[in-house]
Amino acid sequence: MALIRSATTATGHTPFRIPVPVPPVRVVLPVLAASAISCFALTASYTDAKAFHDFPSALTDIATTMSATGSAAGLALFVAVFVVELAGWQAFAKTARIRGWAAGTGLVFALSLTIPAHYDGGRHAPPQATPTLPYVAPQYRTIWFHLFMVLRYAGFALLAIAAMAILLSWATRVMTRTVQERTAQDSTQAIAMPDSITMSKSAKSASRAATFLPRLFHTFSARNVAILFGMITVCWLPWMILLWPVNIAADTIAQIMWVRSGYVWDPSSRAVDLGSTMNDQHPWLDTVIYGFFDRLGLAMGSEQWGLYLLAVLQTLAIIAALAVVLSYLGGVMRVPWQYCAGALAFVGLTPCFGRTSMAIVKDTTSMPFFLLLMVLMIEYVRRIVAGERLGPWLIVGIVVLAVICAETRKIAMEIIAASFLVFAVALRGRRLISLSLAVIPVVLVSVITAIVFPLLHVAPGGRQEMISIPLQQTLYVVAKYDGYAPGMHPTDSTDDSTDGGSTKPLLSDDDRAVVDSVNMCTTSQLRRYLLIEPYRAHEIGSADTIKDLCYDHTATTADTARFLMLWARLGVTHIGDYLHAVPWLRDPFTMSSYYDEGWYVRWGWESENPQRFILPEYHSDDEGAEKSIPQQYGAAIYKTLAHMPGVSFLMSEATYAVFVPLTALALCCLAGAERRRNLVLFTPWALTILTLLLLPGHQTRYTWTLAFGAAIIAAIPLMRLPRKPVNLKNGERAKNE
Numbered sequence: 001m002a003l004i005r006s007a008t009t010a011t012g013h014t015p016f017r018i019p020v021p022v023p024p025v026r027v028v029l030p031v032l033a034a035s036a037i038s039c040f041a042l043t044a045s046y047t048d049a050k051a052f053h054d055f056p057s058a059l060t061d062i063a064t065t066m067s068a069t070g071s072a073a074g075l076a077l078f079v080a081v082f083v084v085e086l087a088g089w090q091a092f093a094k095t096a097r098i099r100g101w102a103a104g105t106g107l108v109f110a111l112s113l114t115i116p117a118h119y120d121g122g123r124h125a126p127p128q129a130t131p132t133l134p135y136v137a138p139q140y141r142t143i144w145f146h147l148f149m150v151l152r153y154a155g156f157a158l159l160a161i162a163a164m165a166i167l168l169s170w171a172t173r174v175m176t177r178t179v180q181e182r183t184a185q186d187s188t189q190a191i192a193m194p195d196s197i198t199m200s201k202s203a204k205s206a207s208r209a210a211t212f213l214p215r216l217f218h219t220f221s222a223r224n225v226a227i228l229f230g231m232i233t234v235c236w237l238p239w240m241i242l243l244w245p246v247n248i249a250a251d252t253i254a255q256i257m258w259v260r261s262g263y264v265w266d267p268s269s270r271a272v273d274l275g276s277t278m279n280d281q282h283p284w285l286d287t288v289i290y291g292f293f294d295r296l297g298l299a300m301g302s303e304q305w306g307l308y309l310l311a312v313l314q315t316l317a318i319i320a321a322l323a324v325v326l327s328y329l330g331g332v333m334r335v336p337w338q339y340c341a342g343a344l345a346f347v348g349l350t351p352c353f354g355r356t357s358m359a360i361v362k363d364t365t366s367m368p369f370f371l372l373l374m375v376l377m378i379e380y381v382r383r384i385v386a387g388e389r390l391g392p393w394l395i396v397g398i399v400v401l402a403v404i405c406a407e408t409r410k411i412a413m414e415i416i417a418a419s420f421l422v423f424a425v426a427l428r429g430r431r432l433i434s435l436s437l438a439v440i441p442v443v444l445v446s447v448i449t450a451i452v453f454p455l456l457h458v459a460p461g462g463r464q465e466m467i468s469i470p471l472q473q474t475l476y477v478v479a480k481y482d483g484y485a486p487g488m489h490p491t492d493s494t495d496d497s498t499d500g501g502s503t504k505p506l507l508s509d510d511d512r513a514v515v516d517s518v519n520m521c522t523t524s525q526l527r528r529y530l531l532i533e534p535y536r537a538h539e540i541g542s543a544d545t546i547k548d549l550c551y552d553h554t555a556t557t558a559d560t561a562r563f564l565m566l567w568a569r570l571g572v573t574h575i576g577d578y579l580h581a582v583p584w585l586r587d588p589f590t591m592s593s594y595y596d597e598g599w600y601v602r603w604g605w606e607s608e609n610p611q612r613f614i615l616p617e618y619h620s621d622d623e624g625a626e627k628s629i630p631q632q633y634g635a636a637i638y639k640t641l642a643h644m645p646g647v648s649f650l651m652s653e654a655t656y657a658v659f660v661p662l663t664a665l666a667l668c669c670l671a672g673a674e675r676r677r678n679l680v681l682f683t684p685w686a687l688t689i690l691t692l693l694l695l696p697g698h699q700t701r702y703t704w705t706l707a708f709g710a711a712i713i714a715a716i717p718l719m720r721l722p723r724k725p726v727n728l729k730n731g732e733r734a735k736n737e
């Protein structure tokens with residue numbers, strides 16, 4: 001249905017008509033209602049958990065937070081939401097093939113927007129673009145609280161599904177058209193070349209400018225990589241200046257202090273490691289690198305210049321890796337140049353990339369090697385699918401980069417090994433090589449460890465980091481229920497024994513011995529550390545207290561194995577308690593935190609007096625740390641950008657842990673059977689996301705690999721893997737199409 005509006009002149013004539021499509025009332029009214037609910041979800045919040053004890057108090061508190069939007073901004077927001085939902089739900093109704101994915105991804109994104117990050121009173125909270133909602137204790141979770149959360153989720157779901165319907169329908173059309181166009185063209189003729197003989201000088205210049213980006217991403221070459229390197233460097237240069245002289249936090253502080261002072265301690269137990277030069281709680285290779293540049297600065301006459309040189313070289317290495325990624329995507333995987341150009345602008349102009357690259361920490365030190373390894377892994381898959389020769393340099397490159405990644409960021413080893421195990425199952429060719437690439441780096445790391453640790457006097461790290469989540473969850477259940485009747489809350493009794501011994505305790509004597517073999521804390525200590533109390537005002541912040549103070553470092557491998565079996569058995573009947581014990585694990589998937597390592601020169605381990613050894617001209621204490629003059633300006637600029645509408649979405653952690661991977665996955669499945677073969681390329685990224693469930697606390701740097709790899713993840717649906725080779729009757733292999 002359309003209403004024809006006429007433009008009338010002063011004489012009353014109607015020279016032309018403009019058709020304006022007007023949806024029927026039966027469509028507009030539901031969309032208006034949905035838009036109102038979505039606007040409520042976008043603006044409603046609360047400031048006091050106690051407000052939910054009755055309806056008037058809850059409504060008043062919520063209305064106060066909604067008023068912060070303002071009437072003009074609120075009207076603009078409602079109009080924008082209405083337009084998106086009107087177009088989105090119409091696309092949802094018209095395009096059947098995208099409905100399932102639009103609904104599925106929209107519902108997941110709505111959860112990310114609705115569920116708040118864990119609230120521990122701000123003690124462990126990273127910088128947030130959206131303030132975390134206060135924790136609501138059980139006694140305040142009334143029907144009004146649950147109604148508020150349901151309305152928020154419904155509003156976000158309606159908006160997210162509509163937005164995803166628009167995005168998926170548009171993207172699938174573009175991808176289909178692109179595939180058809182590129183199939184009709186020969187790759188060598190993809191860029192039309194004007195006749196240089198008949199063109200004027202100005203026309204030649206205009207032609208070169210118009211074809212610059214297509215040419216830049218048409219061929220994977222050192223020249224194009226160098227151009228991309230220069231362009232990103234120019235964009236990141238302000239952040240290199242604003243982070244002067246250095247930005248280092250607790251982990252790096254400890255590593256530099258070990259090298260400078262010779263005083264080495266276990267970061268977990270705080271015990272002194274006599275006779276050691278470093279502790280492998282933090283990767284030994286990182287410690288060697290950081291110590292070298294710190295001493296280089298001292299030799300140069302300024303410690304600042306040595307550490308700043310490290311930060312700049314590290315940043316330039318990341319830029320070089322990103323340049324290789326973008327050139328490879330366009331030149332080898334035939335990703336459209338328009339996408340590559342957009343990805344170039346994205347990595348160059350999004351503030352979090354240039355800023356975080358200047359932070360000296362193991363996650364950034366390993367980043368360039370990890371990105372290059374991801375390129376080699378894609379090339380490995382491409383050659384196997386094409387039936388091409390792998391070549392020794394590809395295999396050697398994968399092994400070398402895998403070992404470097406493992407020695408600079410330990411969790412990378414598990415991701416790489418598991419990825420090649422998946423490749424061995426999913427890819428029909430070269431399965432033995434895939435299995436070898438899963439095993440060889442692990443063996444090499446073990447050999448290097450056996451040689452380097454005694455040679456450099458490296459104290460081995462404990463296994464408490466690896467089992468921190470099972471330790472936290474099991475001890476939470478033990479502290480809450482052990483000695484009480486099943487289902488009985490600890491506050492229901494003041495005795496640590498069961499009622500007259502008539503009911504069976506949670507743990508048998510053998511189970512108690514298993515717990516005691518890895519735990520040194522008493523039940524009362526565990527209850528205090530794990531906030532097992534009826535009227536707590538915040539949630540558990542991390543597993544650091546339990547793994548650092550309660551784990552028994554004398555526990556053997558057999559003790560740990562028995563404990564993990566007990567953890568698995570208790571988890572069957574205490575799933576809710578297990579989730580409650582680790583609330584920070586949901587944080588990377590909630591739209592709240594943005595990427596920032598903190599603006600300061602040096603902060604961490606004040607108990608060990610780092611100011612006596614590292615950059616003593618800058619002050620730090622338990623309350624905060626001093627910024628340099630450039631950092632004072634940089635912090636203000638960065639925080640402003642991080643809270644700016646639109647930009648804040650690109651700097652939010654959940655964008656890269658939830659939105660980008662799920663959207664790319666949906667597009668890959670919707671693009672047809674040809675592109676569904678690309679699903680295997682999601683393997684290392686999916687495993688990276690799964691490792692977030694093993695971390696003892698939440699820090700946004702744990703998802704930096706997802707953010708820096710977003711250009712690769714989003715391009716997976718666009719990559720062109722060769723068709724499977726076909727064996728001809730004469731035994732020759734057909735050419736790949």
